[in-house]
Amino acid sequence: MGDKANAHPGAAGRATAADHPASVRNVVLVGHSGSGKTTLVEALALTAGAVNRAGRVEDGGTVSDYDEIEHRQQRSVQLSLVPVDWDGYKINILDTPGYADFVGELRAGLRAADAALFVVSASDGVDGSTRMLWEECAAVGMPRAIVVTHLESARSDFEGMTRTCAQAFGGDDPDAVLPLYLPLHGAEAPDGHAPVTGLIGLLTRQLFDYSSGERKEAEPGPEQQSLIEAARNRLIEGIIAESEDETLMDRYLGGEEIDLKTLVQDLERAVARGSFFPVLAAAPAAEGARQGLGTVELLELITGGFPTPLERPAPAVTTPDGATREVKACDPDGPLVAEVVKTASDPYVGRISLVRVFSGTLRPDETVHVSGHGLTDRGHEDHDVDERIGALSGPFGKQQRALTHCIAGDLACVAKLNRAETGDTLSAKGDPLLMQPWQMPDPLLPLAIEAHSKADEDKLSQGLGRLVAEDPTMRLEQNPNTHQVVLWCLGEAHADVALERLRNRYGVQVDVVPHKVSLRETFADRSTGRGRHVKQSGGHGQFAICEIEVEPLPGGSGIEFVDKVVGGAVPRQFIPSVEKGVRAQAAKGVAAGYPLIDVRVTLLDGKAHSVDSSDAAFQTAGALALREAARDATIHLLEPVAEVTVLVGDDYVGPVMSDLSGRRGRVVGTEQAAGGRTLVRAEVPEIEIGRYAVDLRSVSHGTARFDRRYARHEPMPQQIAERLREQAPGT
Numbered sequence: 001m002g003d004k005a006n007a008h009p010g011a012a013g014r015a016t017a018a019d020h021p022a023s024v025r026n027v028v029l030v031g032h033s034g035s036g037k038t039t040l041v042e043a044l045a046l047t048a049g050a051v052n053r054a055g056r057v058e059d060g061g062t063v064s065d066y067d068e069i070e071h072r073q074q075r076s077v078q079l080s081l082v083p084v085d086w087d088g089y090k091i092n093i094l095d096t097p098g099y100a101d102f103v104g105e106l107r108a109g110l111r112a113a114d115a116a117l118f119v120v121s122a123s124d125g126v127d128g129s130t131r132m133l134w135e136e137c138a139a140v141g142m143p144r145a146i147v148v149t150h151l152e153s154a155r156s157d158f159e160g161m162t163r164t165c166a167q168a169f170g171g172d173d174p175d176a177v178l179p180l181y182l183p184l185h186g187a188e189a190p191d192g193h194a195p196v197t198g199l200i201g202l203l204t205r206q207l208f209d210y211s212s213g214e215r216k217e218a219e220p221g222p223e224q225q226s227l228i229e230a231a232r233n234r235l236i237e238g239i240i241a242e243s244e245d246e247t248l249m250d251r252y253l254g255g256e257e258i259d260l261k262t263l264v265q266d267l268e269r270a271v272a273r274g275s276f277f278p279v280l281a282a283a284p285a286a287e288g289a290r291q292g293l294g295t296v297e298l299l300e301l302i303t304g305g306f307p308t309p310l311e312r313p314a315p316a317v318t319t320p321d322g323a324t325r326e327v328k329a330c331d332p333d334g335p336l337v338a339e340v341v342k343t344a345s346d347p348y349v350g351r352i353s354l355v356r357v358f359s360g361t362l363r364p365d366e367t368v369h370v371s372g373h374g375l376t377d378r379g380h381e382d383h384d385v386d387e388r389i390g391a392l393s394g395p396f397g398k399q400q401r402a403l404t405h406c407i408a409g410d411l412a413c414v415a416k417l418n419r420a421e422t423g424d425t426l427s428a429k430g431d432p433l434l435m436q437p438w439q440m441p442d443p444l445l446p447l448a449i450e451a452h453s454k455a456d457e458d459k460l461s462q463g464l465g466r467l468v469a470e471d472p473t474m475r476l477e478q479n480p481n482t483h484q485v486v487l488w489c490l491g492e493a494h495a496d497v498a499l500e501r502l503r504n505r506y507g508v509q510v511d512v513v514p515h516k517v518s519l520r521e522t523f524a525d526r527s528t529g530r531g532r533h534v535k536q537s538g539g540h541g542q543f544a545i546c547e548i549e550v551e552p553l554p555g556g557s558g559i560e561f562v563d564k565v566v567g568g569a570v571p572r573q574f575i576p577s578v579e580k581g582v583r584a585q586a587a588k589g590v591a592a593g594y595p596l597i598d599v600r601v602t603l604l605d606g607k608a609h610s611v612d613s614s615d616a617a618f619q620t621a622g623a624l625a626l627r628e629a630a631r632d633a634t635i636h637l638l639e640p641v642a643e644v645t646v647l648v649g650d651d652y653v654g655p656v657m658s659d660l661s662g663r664r665g666r667v668v669g670t671e672q673a674a675g676g677r678t679l680v681r682a683e684v685p686e687i688e689i690g691r692y693a694v695d696l697r698s699v700s701h702g703t704a705r706f707d708r709r710y711a712r713h714e715p716m717p718q719q720i721a722e723r724l725r726e727q728a729p730g731t
Contacts, residue, residue, distance in 0.1 A: 017394070018090045021309045021330045021409030025302050026092045026356075028109040030137075031119035032127045033076075033098035036149035040119060041082050041095045043284045043292035044299060048084035048091070077497050079105040079342050081354060081411060083394050089303045092411045100129055100702060101491035103441055104473030105342070108422065110136070111438045112341040112356040112411060115143040115272075115306035117298075118169075122148045122156035122281075126168045128649060128703030134169050135675060143274040143307055144169075147298060151183060151196040151283045158183045158196075162279050169277060175238045179279040180267075181297060182228055186211065196283060199294060200224055202232040203263055210293040213286060239263055242270035264304075271305035278305070309409025314358045315339075316436040320371055320384060325433055327359050332407040336360030336368065338426040339435050340417070343470040345505060353414045355406070355426065358435070362406040362414070362426070364392045369432040370417065371425040383419050386429050390416030421469040443475050443488035444708060445693040447495045448516070450485070452509035460485070463506035467498055474498065481518040481595070492694055517686045519594040519724070520638040520713050526551045528604075529629030531581075531621035536612070543609035544617035546570060546578050548625045549602045550633070555712050559586050560600040570606035574618040578603055581622025590630035592637060592725045597713070601626065637721035638713035639685050646680040646696065648704035653678045659699050663688035664717075683711060 018024045029037040076097040083092050094113055096106040110116065116137050120126055137144055146169070148161050158179075166174035184198035184207065197211040200220055205228065207220040220228070236258065240248045243266040252258055270276035280301065282294035314329040317337055328334050342354040355362065362368075365388065372383045392412045393400035406412035420426070423440075427433040451457035464487065468474045475488040489495040502508045528549050535542040553560060561579045570578065579601075586596035606621070644665070648656050657667055657680060665684035673679045684692075689708065696704050716724070 017403045017405055017412075018407055018410045021332065021407065023088065024090050024092065024309055024409045025115070025306050026094070026113045026309065026409070026411065027115050027117050027302050027306055028094040028096060028106075028113035029119055030096060030106065030109075030116050030130070030133055031098050031121075032124075032130050035098060035119045035121045035124070037095055037098060037119045038076055039284050040147065040149060040282055041080075041093055043282065043295050044093060045082055045084050046285060047291045047295035048086045048299060077102055077105075077493070078344070079109050079354070081395050081413075083411070086299045087303055090410070091299070091302055099493055100697060101489070101494035101497075103490065104471060106133070107438055107440060108341045110140075110142065111339070112354075113142075114309055114312045115145070115302075117302075118144055118146045120146060120148055120161065120165065121150040121153075122158055122161050123150050123153040125161070126164055128701060131168050131675075132703070132705075138274075141274050143272055143305075144277050145271065145301060145305070146177070146277060146279045147294070148279065148281045149283070151281055151293070156196075158281055165279055175234070175241065176275065177277045177279060178235050178238045179231065179281075180235065180301075181208075181281060181294070182231060183281050184209070184224070196281070196293060199281060199297065200228055202228055202235050203260060203267075205232070208297070210291065213290055215291050215296050236263060238276065239267045239270065242266065242273075242276045244269065268305045271301070272307040272311060315438075318434050318436075320432050320434050327433070329359070330408045331359055332361050332409075334359040334408065335431055335433065336362065336426065336428045337433055337435060338362055338368075338406075340420050340422055340424045340426065341411075343420065343422045345466060345470065349400075349415055351416070351418060351420075353417045353420050354411065355414050356411050357406050357408050359408050360428070361408065362389075362392065362412065364389065364402075364404075367429045368426045369429050370420045371427065371432055371434045372421060372423075383421075383424075384432075385419050387417055387419055389414050389426075422472050440472050441490060441705075442707065443473055443490050443494075444706070445489045445491055445495060446515040446690060447487045447489055447498070448484045448513050449487060449499075449510040450513055452511050456509045459506065459508045460510065463502050463508040466506060467501060471498075479516075479518070482516040484513070484516055486515065490693065491697070515690055517640055517690075519592075519640075519716075520598075521589050521591050521594050521596045522598045522636050522638055522715075523550050523552045523596075523630070524634035524636045524715075527629040527633035529625040529627070529632075531623065531625030531628065533617050533621040533624060540614075541609075541612040542614065542617040542620075543612035544574070544606070544614075544621035545608075546606035546618065546621045546625050547604045548578075548582070548622070548629060549604055550626065550629045551600050551602075553598045553600050555598055555714065557598045557600075559583055559597065562600060562602040564602055564604055565606065569608075570603065570618070571608050571613070574608060574613065574615065575603065577615045577618035578606075578622035578625075581619035582626050584619070585623035585626045590627055591635040594637065596626075597638070636715040637724060639687055639716040641683050641711045641714050642686050642689060642708040643711045644682045644684050644689065644692075644706055644708045646682070646704055646706040647673060647677055648680060648700050650676050650678055652700040652703060653680065655699050656680055656696070656704060657682075659695070660684060663692075685716070686710075 031037050080095045094109040096109040146165050148158055150156055162179050166177040170177040181199040181201055183196040184200055186195050186197040198209040200207050207218045209216045209218055240252055280294055280297055283292055285292035309330045317325045317327045319325055327337055337359040338355050338357040340353045341356050344352050346352055367386055367388045370385050370387050392403040392406055394403055403412055423437050425435045451460045464476050468476050473490055477486040479486055530547050533544045563575050582601050590596055646656055660682045663684050665682045667682045669681045671679050
């Protein structure tokens with residue numbers, strides 16, 4: 001695996017369509033922002049020969065060279081694909097954003113890949129969010145390896161970082177996380193830093209020198225041999241412990257020299273099985289050099305140690321009506337089952353979908369069935385349609401190279417799927433199927449927006465629709481209570497990208513306005529009111545008088561109307577009119593302009609006129625009676641309260657609970673969770689957690705996540721209510 005000779009130059013270069021799943025490797029790069037993932041992708045592409053005529057590495061992507069937003073924000077904000085050929089294999093490298101706001105792109109990359117390469121910086125360490133991602137991969141049994149970057153940094157410490165990785169990722173078995181190579185340091189610089197110039201293979205005891213810009217093999221000297229023995233023995237013991245041959249450990253402990261081929265085969269099986277997690281090292285190539293340090297070793301690990309698509313179980317498949325359907329995993333001749341893992345828009349060719357094929361073979365210009373998941377609660381249009389796809393292509397920088405087909409296990413870009421959205425299933429027209437969706441985080445940061453002008457208003461709906469079609473981690477809400485258009489995002493950076501795409505990609509200018517929560521009003525005590533609507537101005541006049549009593553009800557009761565009129569004081573035909581007027585006024589509010597809830601309104605008495613009374617008159621009288629009752633009563637302003645659950649590392653439980661208390665929250669319980677974390681349950685007014693998605697990340701150093709759901713409305717503290725009444729829309 002890591003100790004093979006250099007691949008033949010003829011085997012490297014630009015990726016083409018794969019002809020068999022066994023020759024495909026799909027690997028996703030995972031790591032925190034700034035760990036060096038994109039730089040590593042470029043180094044791997046350069047080593048694999050993916051260069052343009054000018055000798056420059058072509059940047060990968062599903063649509064274009066780089067999203068303009070990534071240039072401006074100086075970080076990755078979207079999933080990108082770089083396919084390369086190495087030693088007869090097609091490697092689909094999926095580069096994911098490291099910033100937490102773009103975890104949806106990362107989850108899509110995990111869905112499309114068969115193994116994950118965790119990228120950690122030798123100078124920065126392993127953060128909490130990377131540990132959480134490791135646990136996500138472990139939960140689904142995804143094979144993983146670790147690559148340590150930034151070895152050129154003066155603060156780099158490869159040996160210390162391997163120990164950190166073993167503690168962070170090893171769990172109960174730190175010997176399952178071990179290095180395959182040790183870095184070879186060159187001459188010490190004046191600042192005391194000795195740069196890494198090569199690697200020593202622990203299994204073969206071979207030295208791989210990169211100092212010339214090309215990987216050259218050599219025999220290590222006596223001083224290097226003495227450095228590697230302890231690490232080599234530990235690695236061999238770690239590999240044997242994962243071997244399926246139960247006699248191997250006894251033979252090794254008995255002094256038998258284990259054959260190198262056996263060790264490499266057992267290592268590759270353990271990596272593909274997801275029970276052993278090798279640590280490697282990498283550094284970008286110097287200017288003018290062809291190979292970056294450790295890139296050949298990484299490519300060999302990917303092709304030799306990571307599983308083929310044939311070894312990955314396919315996600316559950318059903319028919320659109322929910323009937324289970326058995327589909328053989330990764331069969332190019334089976335029924336078509338493919339999934340849209342990313343959707344993007346190109347200003348010249350329109351919508352482009354990045355698709356992973358799990359079964360069957362996808363071909364250009366065929367008609368496929370597009371099955372959605374009915375995410376109407378997130379603002380997605382429900383769809384279940386047939387569509388004719390356009391060309392298939394593989395991304396290569398700004399170029400889209402045409403593909404003749406895409407077999408099971410491979411990835412391709414598909415043009416002209418105008419209805420397909422991220423997460424949708426593509427299947428045969430006559431055999432529609434639906435794949436079980438992957439889990440997406442709930443967007444919990446509200447962004448209330450308004451069109452900047454009338455012209456923007458006309459384009460806003462279409463622009464927002466295309467945004468949520470591309471990104472299922474966004475949720476579009478047309479709030480019926482506050483009448484606001486709200487785009488729910490994962491964080492501030494996520495929101496910034498959404499606004500920039502609206503402006504630059506879809507030509508829609510919007511204004512961000514304060515987000516409103518759905519406040520309510522209610523009576524704190526019993527009150528009575530008299531509504532008198534009497535007018536005479538020629539012809540038929542208007543005459544209606546009604547007397548009501550209003551009393552509070554328990555939360556969730558709504559508006560209850562009771563008729564207790566006796567003796568026909570209000571004619572039967574006008575009692576519904578009084579109720580209609582009361583309910584209309586309740587919807588408008590009686591004190592601060594917020595809807596009135598949880599009261600019983602009892603009609604006690606009234607008067608009518610044989611000629612001048614009418615439906616409209618009694619509606620007006622009912623509304624007037626409710627308003628008069630409110631003038632003599634204490635009106636409570638009600639605010640929505642959310643049930644909040646926070647999953648946080650034990651080290652940050654105290655700060656999180658303190659922060660919740662500062663938001664007028666009530667902690668109702670805690671319970672221990674796996675992985676040294678605690679689940680905190682609290683009830684918090686929604687008005688206090690508008691930015692909690694951002695603030696929690698700061699309080700917990702990125703190690704916590706939370707969920708929320710509406711619990712009830714309850715009275716707001718008087719001082720806060722008074723402040724809001726001054727800003728209220730009025731009655």
